[in-house]
Every structure is written in structure tokens, then in C-alpha cells.
Amino acid sequence: MNSEIVHASGPVLLVGGGEAKQSALAAAIGDVCAVVAADGGAAALLDMGIMPDAVIGDMDSLSPDRQAGLPPGVLHRIAEQDSTDFDKALRNISAPLVLAHGFLGGRLDHQMAVLTVLCRHPERRCVLVGAEDVVTLVPPCLTVAVPEGERVSLYPMGPVTGRSEGLRWPIDGIAMTPAGRVGTSNEAVGPVRLWVDAPRMLLMLPVACLGVLVDGLAHADGWPARAG
The missing domain is CATH 3.40.50.10240 (Thiamin pyrophosphokinase, catalytic domain)
Structure with a gap:
């Protein structure tokens, strides 16, 4: 129920x-x-x-x-x-x-x-x-039609790795942590596609990207609920 x-x-x-x-x-x-x-x-x-x-x-x-x-x-x-x-x-x-x-x-x-x-x-x-910004937790795979040249920031809230397409500086294979490597102030070179291995990565975009972010989330699979 x-x-x-x-x-x-x-x-x-x-x-x-x-x-x-x-x-x-x-x-x-x-x-x-x-x-x-x-x-x-x-x-x-x-x-x-x-x-x-x-x-x-x-x-x-x-x-x-x-x-x-x-x-x-x-x-x-x-x-x-x-x-x-x-x-x-x-x-x-x-x-x-x-x-x-x-x-x-x-x-x-x-x-x-x-x-x-x-x-x-x-x-x-x-x-x-x-x-100024919109923020969401990145689902397992997310595609967002971010305009070329737009700011794209990724911030880990815990240990997380992933890969990307459409970023000037790809994140492939980089182990990110809050006290280590983060992904702020990246830049889109085309539509951005992200894959992450855990629900710990935040995506931060300019508020003008709200519409394309919502569209991308509508077509993305979600994380399962955590036990407890």
C-alpha cells in the first residue's frame, strides 16, 4: 500500500x-x-x-x-x-x-x-x-541536449565513476569523490550523455537548461529505492 x-x-x-x-x-x-x-x-x-x-x-x-x-x-x-x-x-x-x-x-x-x-x-x-542553476541527481544513464559551449558541472557526493559523451573534458574512468577529483566547470561540445555507476553524482546546469534537462530525465531510467 x-x-x-x-x-x-x-x-x-x-x-x-x-x-x-x-x-x-x-x-x-x-x-x-x-x-x-x-x-x-x-x-x-x-x-x-x-x-x-x-x-x-x-x-x-x-x-x-x-x-x-x-x-x-x-x-x-x-x-x-x-x-x-x-x-x-x-x-x-x-x-x-x-x-x-x-x-x-x-x-x-x-x-x-x-x-x-x-x-x-x-x-x-x-x-x-x-x-542561476538547476541541479539533479544523475540517473544511471542520462542524455541532455545541452547547447554547445554551455557550462556543465558534475559534483560527486560520494565515490562514483562514469563515462561521458559531449563533454570537452570526458569523465571516462575517473574515480570521483568530494575530497578528491570533481567535475565542475566542464563544457558541452554537443548533446551530453552521462553514465554513472552509483546514485551519488550531481549535475549542475544553468537555469536556462531546465527544459532540456526535464526532457532528458523523462527518457531516463531511474534508480531503485534503497533498502531501509
């Missing part, structure tokens, strides 16, 4: 309490099947006149007045303090893709925690959307 709070057959917009442009949120609304807020992210949506389908978190960032104004069944309080609100929300969304706004920018420790969650739940396909 499925235990998630939100079930959607198409993309879901997830909004956090960090930096998020109203114009970007408004543009994303038309392309998703559901809108979810992680705790204080609900305030940004409510300020735009948008009622989220669900608000998930420990509710330490959303004012009591805002909480009281939500319709019955929208607020889902998860009181445990062993995970972040992003973790609480992502693991409770069943959807082919989550577009997460309001999680990049601001405090660095918050951003690092968010990136860790991407690796903790590799079966949850998610793209973090910021003012």
Missing part, C-alpha cells in the same frame, strides 16, 4: 521557504499536476494567491495564522526532527518528477542538506531550480 501523502501522474511543484522568484513559480504552475509546500514555502504560494494541495513539514516556519487558514486536509505535520522539511516533503511525493523551487540560494548549510537528500532518495526524481 502506498503511504505517500501526494500522488500525481505528472510533475509536482514543490516550494520551499528559501529564495524563489514569483515569476518562476508562476511559470511552473502551468506545467504541473500538483503544488506542494515544504513548511514555510506555503507563505510564498499564499502570497501569490495560490493554495497548495499539501503543506508538509514540522511547521516551525509557517505562522499559526497561516496554518489556521489552510483548508482541512492540506496541512500534514511531521513532528520528527531527524530530517529536514525538504526530506519530509520529497519522500512523501509520488510523481514522475518534482520541480523544487526555494531550496537553492540563502544559507549554505541548508543547501548542502538539500543536496544530501537528493542522494538519500535516489528513486525520487527531483530537479532543484534556483536563480
Whole structure:
């Protein structure tokens, strides 16, 4: 039996309490099947006149007045303090893709925690959307039609190796680790294809590449859920 709070057959917009442009949120609304807020992210949506389908978190960032104004069944309080609100929300969304706004920018420790969650739940396909960058966990094989000359950064969150096509500096056979070799500031010389052997590699692209990244993820196989 499925235990998630939100079930959607198409993309879901997830909004956090960090930096998020109203114009970007408004543009994303038309392309998703559901809108979810992680705790204080609900305030940004409510300020735009948008009622989220669900608000998930420990509710330490959303004012009591805002909480009281939500319709019955929208607020889902998860009181445990062993995970972040992003973790609480992502693991409770069943959807082919989550577009997460309001999680990049601001405090660095918050951003690092968010990136860790991407690796903790590799079966949850998610793209973090910021003012300058989009970030996702690379699936086993991914093809993205990145324009020639565009920045492509790969960052390992743990030991991982892979191979590539379409990068100025290929990654074939390179053992990457956070404290060793990383793959930032690479460059596309054509459509980029990546293969990785573990769900530990982050792909970072300019925000203008969001569309081609989403298209590539739609045709990629995913990672299986981790035991436990």
C-alpha cells in the first residue's frame, strides 16, 4: 500500500521557504499536476494567491495564522526532527518528477542538506531550480541536449565513476569523490550523455537548461529505492 501523502501522474511543484522568484513559480504552475509546500514555502504560494494541495513539514516556519487558514486536509505535520522539511516533503511525493523551487540560494548549510537528500532518495526524481542553476541527481544513464559551449558541472557526493559523451573534458574512468577529483566547470561540445555507476553524482546546469534537462530525465531510467 502506498503511504505517500501526494500522488500525481505528472510533475509536482514543490516550494520551499528559501529564495524563489514569483515569476518562476508562476511559470511552473502551468506545467504541473500538483503544488506542494515544504513548511514555510506555503507563505510564498499564499502570497501569490495560490493554495497548495499539501503543506508538509514540522511547521516551525509557517505562522499559526497561516496554518489556521489552510483548508482541512492540506496541512500534514511531521513532528520528527531527524530530517529536514525538504526530506519530509520529497519522500512523501509520488510523481514522475518534482520541480523544487526555494531550496537553492540563502544559507549554505541548508543547501548542502538539500543536496544530501537528493542522494538519500535516489528513486525520487527531483530537479532543484534556483536563480542561476538547476541541479539533479544523475540517473544511471542520462542524455541532455545541452547547447554547445554551455557550462556543465558534475559534483560527486560520494565515490562514483562514469563515462561521458559531449563533454570537452570526458569523465571516462575517473574515480570521483568530494575530497578528491570533481567535475565542475566542464563544457558541452554537443548533446551530453552521462553514465554513472552509483546514485551519488550531481549535475549542475544553468537555469536556462531546465527544459532540456526535464526532457532528458523523462527518457531516463531511474534508480531503485534503497533498502531501509
